[in-house]
Amino acid sequence: MDKKEAFFNYITEGNVCKGEFISVGAAMLSGETIPNALVNIPLKTLNRHGLIAGATGTGKTKSLQVLAENLSDKGIPVLLMDIKGDLSGIAHASPGHPKIDERHAQIGLPFEAKSFPVEILTLSEQDGVRLRATVSEFGPVLLSRILDLSDAQSGVVAVIFQYCDDNKLPILDLKDFKKILQYATQEGKAEFDEAYGRISTASTGAILRKIVELEQQGADLFFGETSFDVDDLLRVDNSGRGYINILRLTDIQDRPKLFSTFMLSLLAEIYSTFPEQGDSDRPELVIFIDEAHLIFNEASKALLNQIESIVKLIRSKGVGLYFVTQNPTDVPEAVLSQLGLKIQHALRAFTAKDRKAIKLTAQNYPDSEYYNTVEVLTSLGTGEALVSALDEKGRPTPLAATMMRAPMSRMDILSDEELKTLNSKSKLVKKYNETIDRESAYELLNKKIEQSEAEEAKEKARLEKEALEKAQSKQRSTTSRRKSTAMNPIIKVLTSATFIRSVFGILTKVMKK
Missing domain, CATH: 1.20.5 (Single alpha-helices involved in coiled-coils or other helix-helix interfaces)
Structure with a gap:
């Protein structure tokens, strides 16, 4: 048996799946694609989270697109965080190309052009389904962590929430929250002092400044009604394919505080509302977070701890989280250690710091007699990646340099007219895009x-x-x-x-x- 045949057996035996799976491509040896040496990812382990990493232009977004399409085909809904605005093309079928046919011939998989059911979501005033949440839904603990408050300030927030609960004052938006903060140290000072003890004006002033900072990043658009129901992320179309929900974030790239606020509230809501799945054969929902460093770079220690806790716990709800970023070091080690699937595209070694980072990255992958991982990481071409997954028993599959399959949908954005047409057919746009400003703490306190x-x-x-x-x-x-x-x-x-x-x-x- 020659080396190529031994390698083929090594890959195929390590990628045998008894249940449902996704084939992401074919394994490569010495730069040559081995046809039909398919690299498979069992659906059973897709709630174990994952990472898609690599330098700019190496194919991370297309790998994300491939996973999202195949999950949708299996009836699994997906949520994509689209920072760069280049994922909306999933709604239209690929026009095809000779190079795509050539790639798939090398892999040993037929190519089929398809469009997928897509819902466009937004946190801002862009067209799409408006995502909102009320301040009350955040609760005092989560809100305090997002605002990065001290223990004393967090105590004030807890008292504020308790007062509003006791007096039936809904806190729907930031306007409500600011009003009750001012009331606690001005008109209602005597009432608060008697019922809850003295509240420091220094503490309320510091909290107000934090809220203003959040408002400057556009959070006033996010907080309010109608609150988004996370169950609407779980829809399937008439053909049984899962909806691919694309959250367009192109206009908030410079507002990471808003992005991390939304992500944390969404994950917390999913964790609190989704039922326990146990050891399920497939995930309930898969979330891809593009440009994941935006969450972690600006996050406080308290916020990072909260994210790490949710990552560890949310898989029991049947939810998989996939972080897409340029370098694995962008993701905290406590989160990185929880990830089962790793798709690592090429890294560039331009500086001593880059070379050090590549050596550290190589240590995250299983040893293989067929690869020098450090060398492979710098020699992968566009659309090629090192893939390490978990098999159905939770064991690492053989490390494989992989020729990734091409997306079945368009690898380009929708035009403005196409987006308008897509949104006009959306049931969720009609459900969530009406702004409601019902009587809440602001109006009731003014009265x-x-x-x-x-x-x-x-x-x-x-x-x-x-x-x-x-x-x-x-x-x-x-x-x-x-x-x-x-x-x-x-x-x-x-x-x-x-x-x-x-x-x-x-x-x-x-x-x-």
């Missing part, structure tokens, strides 16, 4: 303040009226006494003109004598 001010004005008017009535009563009393005195018959006689003249007449006679 409460107005009512309090009206009562104060009423009380002031009452006191003023009482004071006026008292003064008038006193004046009437004085007038009455004067009148009473004037009506006295003795006084009337003594003060009469006749009496006075008589007295003065007597006095005059006495003086003359």
